[in-house]
Amino acid sequence: MALDKQDLLFAGLMGSKAVNLIQNANIVNNELINRVLPVIPFLPVKNEKNNVTSKSGHAINAEDNWTTRDSIETEKQFFPLTFSFDEKLKNSWLFPYEPMINISSGNSIVKRNVAKQGDKLTGTIKERWNRKDFDITVTGVLIGSIMQGKPEDCFPKDQFIKLFEFLKYEKELYVFCHPLHLLGINRVVVEEYSFPFTKGENVQAYELKLTSDYSYNLLLPEDF
Template identity: 85%
Template structure:
């Protein structure tokens, strides 16, 4: 399947890994445009039909600059994602709805039986336990002004707030409908990256999170 110009622009924005996802992503492309990622005018050509306005900044000529919204309210996102440091504490909403991948499985202890014969095939599964949920969050932060100095166009406020959660040395609370359905409300941050991203006001990110639960390791017995 050949890549069109829009696919190449998306790959340039999100990184080389996105090329492998483009064919599947095209199936839900319309939904992503309506619900997840904003429409970004990459090309420096003004079009009066685009819904953009001018916004002044430091040392910026507003007449020659594009502006866009730097966040979307949670009511207009399909699966909004939020973080908080404490349970039921103040939530920080991801400004644009990210893509979330969830993976898990079972840890199984297997034993090989010698001289199995024809009636006993394979291994003996002695016991198993559920693995953690591995959650990958991929998205972008977008500043309101598309060109200019870093203090004007780079999404500094959203970037700094997200980094506060990423460097937190304890579990963080997470709120998202699919995660709520599988009873995941706490995660720890394992890895994160901010890859090179096209656009002066755009910064992509990828977070690797692992589910966390509260356990009582000491059990009282009533005699």
């Protein structure tokens, strides 16, 4: 099965190993469409009848240009991620496509080497330890609805600008995502972010490096 322009685009984003996956997913998805199920939104696979639509843009010939969805509904995302400036979600933004989230942490341990411990005592003495912050890496893409044309038509500028508003914020951000909540992570601070070169006129990848943040009361009342 030959790959079309859209398949090659996402194969470039996901790596060369994704070519076989896309081909197999195309076959499976088309068979499911012809029977019972709707389009599977996990992979941007193409179905000749149901997954390609015509949507006109400014100064663009819709007949020669493919369009795609610029976002996936919350109900169709497995672990949707939302950023908010406040805890009550008054100023929040849902990531349009579910990103990949990697979480890492550990313990900071103070070790002491004790001389002449004997044959039965090996290693170091662990005096105390405390938990490290959670380091969170969020990787994903922003996708414009029109695949080819002028930058103002294709590039997902509205999503790009909205995401950047959160990244440049000088305070902590509230995050809403199920696996993060299970670890007690409700707030994060942005340490680094990057927008690497991405194949496709309507696609922009991003990588965010976040650190968990908690409320601490450093002033303790003194009992007399």
